[in-house]
Amino acid sequence: MELLNIALPKGRLGEKVYARFKAAGYPCPSIEEENRKLIFENPEAGVRYFWVKPSDAAIYVERGAADIGVAGKDILLEYEPEVYELADLGLGKCRMCVAAKKDFRDRMDRVLRVATKFPHIAGGYYASLSREIDIIHLNGSIEIAPILGLSDVIVDIVETGKTLLENDLEPKETIVPISARLIANRVSYKFKHEQIMELCRRMEALSEKG
Numbered sequence: 558m559e560l561l562n563i564a565l566p567k568g569r570l571g572e573k574v575y576a577r578f579k580a581a582g583y584p585c586p587s588i589e590e591e592n593r594k595l596i597f598e599n600p601e602a603g604v605r606y607f608w609v610k611p612s613d614a615a616i617y618v619e620r621g622a623a624d625i626g627v628a629g630k631d632i633l634l635e636y637e638p639e640v641y642e643l644a645d646l647g648l649g650k651c652r653m654c655v656a657a658k659k660d661f662r663d664r665m666d667r668v669l670r671v672a673t674k675f676p677h678i679a680g681g682y683y684a685s686l687s688r689e690i691d692i693i694h695l696n697g698s699i700e701i702a703p704i705l706g707l708s709d710v711i712v713d714i715v716e717t718g719k720t721l722l723e724n725d726l727e728p729k730e731t732i733v734p735i736s737a738r739l740i741a742n743r744v745s746y747k748f749k750h751e752q753i754m755e756l757c758r759r760m761e762a763l764s765e766k767g
């Protein structure tokens with residue numbers, strides 16, 4: 558049988574995600590060795606894994622370089638890749654929030670300046686409130702923007718809230734809860750259907766156990 562190509566997000570989340578695949582019956586001993594390789598396979602388990610930047614996982618899956626993968630709901634909402642979302646893995650739980658300085662008060666007579674890595678999510682959220690905004694698209698260290706007066710608020714991911722707290726900011730509104738999702742390429746979903754459904758069933762059974 559052809560191997561299933563699986564895009565795993567590198568980093569903290571990736572370790573937990575691989576552990577979930579392993580527990581589901583898709584181990585790959587070589588991936589557990591300390592090295593800088595990025596591609597690993599275990600023909601016995603029918604899988605080939607590769608580590609990608611978390612924000613790129615959906616691109617590999619959308620274009621078919623990977624049959625399945627794991628991506629954060631934040632990335633799926635922001636880029637709307639043409640993939641199937643198969644399951645919520647319940648890992649990497651956090652939320653997309655509006656945050657600002659503690660003493661910030663919104664003034665409706667002014668355009669709100671919003672710094673974010675997620676312009677599409679932020680734009681959609683404020684459009685739903687009919688609030689006029691000016692998006693400032695940054696790539697990281699978003700928390701600095703309100704401190705330096707670059708923006709009024711930020712739209713960013715909050716997990717523990719520690720980053721906000723340590724930068725004298727606080728969450729003001731939650732836009733949407735976020736977690737890691739199992740996604741599939743649309744063509745693979747047809748042609749490797751049995752393999753993908755079996756994997757999905759096993760992964761979901763583990764998610765339910767928590």
Ligand code: PRP
Pocket residue numbers: 697698699713714715716717718719720721
């Ligand atoms: C996210 C986010 C915050 C931080 C929040 O960054 O942008 O900076 O995590 O986590 P906390 O609430 O637990 O403090 P991430 O680690 O994804 O790095 P990045 O901004 O470089 O993508």
